[in-house]
Amino acid sequence: EVQLVESGGGLVQPGGSLRLSCAASGFTVSSNYMSWVRQAPGKGLEWVSVIYSGGSTYYADSVKGRFTISRDNSKNTLYLQMNSLRAEDTAVYYCARESSGSYENNWFDPWGQGTLVTVSS
Amino acid sequence: SSELTQDPAVSVALGQTVRITCQGDSLRSYYASWYQQKPGQAPVLVIYGKNNRPSGIPDRFSGSSSGNTASLTITGAQAEDEADYYCNSRDSSGNHLRVFGGGTKLTVL
Numbered sequence: 006e007v008q009l010v011e012s013g014g015g016l017v018q019p020g021g022s023l024r025l026s027c028a029a030s031g032f033t034v035s036s037n038y039m040s041w042v043r044q045a046p047g048k049g050l051e052w053v054s055v056i057y058s059g060g061s062t063y064y065a066d067s068v069k070g071r072f073t074i075s076r077d078n079s080k081n082t083l084y085l086q087m088n089s090l091r092a093e094d095t096a097v098y099y100c101a102r103e104s105s106g107s108y109e110n111n112w113f114d115p116w117g118q119g120t121l122v123t124v125s126s
Numbered sequence: 127s128s129e130l131t132q133d134p135a136v137s138v139a140l141g142q143t144v145r146i147t148c149q150g151d152s153l154r155s156y157y158a159s160w161y162q163q164k165p166g167q168a169p170v171l172v173i174y175g176k177n178n179r180p181s182g183i184p185d186r187f188s189g190s191s192s193g194n195t196a197s198l199t200i201t202g203a204q205a206e207d208e209a210d211y212y213c214n215s216r217d218s219s220g221n222h223l224r225v226f227g228g229g230t231k232l233t234v235l
Contacts, residue, residue, distance in 0.1 A: 052214070106175055
């Protein structure tokens with residue numbers, strides 16, 4: 006069964022750091038595009054970052070320079086290192102496998118269950 | 127970066143047909159994918175590409191696109207279709223980013 010399980014969320018003070026993990030089963034993380042998507046309380050989905058199978062990484066402007074996406078191939082796990090956290094980073098963070106049938110096509114499936122990050126003093 | 131615009135809320139009578147739209151410049155170049163999210167749950171993919179449904183998604187869900195607008199149509203809406211729906215596509219700026227619409231809350235009356 007293809008599955009993603011996030012962990013690492015919690016309460017952190019503004020300016021602090023947190024590392025989220027996303028353990029995959031049923032497929033190989035390094036052979037796929039993998040993304041992080043977040044959802045602030047009561048708000049919509051916001052794409053955060055992607056890592057390509059070749060290792061290239063890209064970030065939303067809102068997190069560029071503060072967040073780092075990475076993966077551990079031996080553990081088949083995706084990570085999101087979050088530094089200099091702000092109150093507006095408070096959200097449920099989802100990891101998702103991204104597929105692409107062609108350059109004009111992309112979709113996220115499956116998604117993990119999400120992990121809540123709360124940035125507050 | 128690109129933006130995708132959705133109506134915040136749409137309602138449909140039980141058994142009737144409803145169309146949820148998503149507008150944005152990126153949709154002139156890229157297909158939209160659509161996600162259903164129920165309260166307290168992770169999003170679920172319902173439509174991707176030109177008009178493809180993942181395994182397990184009922185055939186009452188369909189997708190289409192014209193110009194800068196993508197549409198998700200539910201033909202014969204059921205009570206269990208009440209949820210938030212989000213569209214997504216690649217950003218058209220060529221910067222490898224992705225973008226989600228603001229979401230549409232569907233109420234089945």
